Amino acid sequence: MRILTGLQPSGTLHIGNYFGAMEPAVQLQDKGDAFYFLADYHAMTSMSDATTLRENVQNLAIDFLACGLDPEKATIFRQSDVSAVTELSWILSTVCPMGLLERCHSYKDKIAKGLDANHALFAYPVLMAADILLYDANVVPVGKDQKQHLEVTRDLAIKINDRFGEDTLVVPEAMIKENTAIVPGIDGQKMSKSYGNTIPLVGGKKALRKLIMKIVTDSTPVEDPKPTDNSNVIALYKLFADEAAVQQMIEEHQAGGFGYGHFKQQLFDAYYDHFEHVRTKREELENNLDYVNEVLAKGAEKATAEATKVIDRVRKAVGLR
Numbered sequence: 361m362r363i364l365t366g367l368q369p370s371g372t373l374h375i376g377n378y379f380g381a382m383e384p385a386v387q388l389q390d391k392g393d394a395f396y397f398l399a400d401y402h403a404m405t406s407m408s409d410a411t412t413l414r415e416n417v418q419n420l421a422i423d424f425l426a427c428g429l430d431p432e433k434a435t436i437f438r439q440s441d442v443s444a445v446t447e448l449s450w451i452l453s454t455v456c457p458m459g460l461l462e463r464c465h466s467y468k469d470k471i472a473k474g475l476d477a478n479h480a481l482f483a484y485p486v487l488m489a490a491d492i493l494l495y496d497a498n499v500v501p502v503g504k505d506q507k508q509h510l511e512v513t514r515d516l517a518i519k520i521n522d523r524f525g526e527d528t529l530v531v532p533e534a535m536i537k538e539n540t541a542i543v544p545g546i547d548g549q550k551m552s553k554s555y556g557n558t559i560p561l562v563g564g565k566k567a568l569r570k571l572i573m574k575i576v577t578d579s580t581p582v583e584d585p586k587p588t589d590n591s592n593v594i595a596l597y598k599l600f601a602d603e604a605a606v607q608q609m610i611e612e613h614q615a616g617g618f619g620y621g622h623f624k625q626q627l628f629d630a631y632y633d634h635f636e637h638v639r640t641k642r643e644e645l646e647n648n649l650d651y652v653n654e655v656l657a658k659g660a661e662k663a664t665a666e667a668t669k670v671i672d673r674v675r676k677a678v679g680l681r
């Protein structure tokens with residue numbers, strides 16, 4: 361089984377990225393042949409500063425390793441180190457109806473948020489399909505916001521296979537974990553860099569605590585029972601605490617007598633502990649950038665070898681060289 365996923369180096373990794381993609385990626389690296397990459401071509405759709413992009417790539421590579429991705433088990437690489445992906449993206453474009461892209465929510469959302477409606481933003485899902493199809497991936501662990509992009513990927517693979525031969529491309533499946541499909545942000549909407557509502561994995565203790573204290577709640581007085589459905593604090597606490605602890609928090613909500621600050625402090629403690637090992641590993645890696653760069657260089661070699669097999673097969677099937 362080939363597993364593949366990618367994350368954009370477009371800012372600091374947040375707990376939505378972690379539970380939606382990173383944690384499943386770490387778990388799956390023991391279950392098959394894993395390919396994990398930093399989607400720097402994709403990040404160019406939302407940023408235009410070369411130095412920042414380079415720094416973000418470095419930082420995300422550190423995050424990959426600090427979170428537990430293991431270069432002995434998984435191939436870890438930078439998307440742009442394998443430029444065949446842009447060639448496959450072109451080939452896929454030739455079978456991609458405009459309507460398929462026009463229907464994509466993420467494109468419509470980004471335009472609504474004021475990003476320029478340029479071609480790269482529109483064609484984003486085609487490049488993403490190429491990322492997946494170039495490595496014959498079977499399973500793609502992602503958050504729910506990527507579900508539609510996976511559907512586009514499957515559609516394009518099927519269209520290529522119908523037109524050029526059944527064995528040209530492998531049709532992949534999305535893997536979306538129900539309990540972490542949409543991690544909420546501090547305002548209760550989906551956690552997203554573009555909503556400015558993210559909780560990062562690591563940072564200074566004081567600043568992180570302040571952020572957790574900002575999580576939006578209602579204004580039920582301390583002594584009154586508090587609603588537990590749609591509670592943002594409980595939804596986030598579930599990511600870090602065991603069932604008994606969550607149950608206790610629910611009961612304390614229902615009983616009344618506890619303020620939201622009390623629950624947020626519990627959430628903060630559980631969250632801060634959860635990423636203790638990531639913080640420690642991160643510090644180590646920040647002092648060993650040669651190692652991080654070596655991992656990316658080796659990953660690029662392995663990824664190129666796999667991609668070359670697939671792009672050669674596709675070129676032959678469609679009538680190129």
Ligand code: TYM
Nearest residue numbers: 366367368376377380381399488491502503541542543551
């Ligand atoms: P990116 O960097 O925006 O997000 C990386 C991963 O984090 C997941 N995610 C979430 N999951 C749950 N709750 C949230 N609030 C949340 N926010 C983000 C995303 O679903 C994603 O899995 N297009 C991809 C990058 C990409 C890719 C690919 C992924 C490019 N090519 C090929 C898989 C396969 C993206 O937007 O990443």
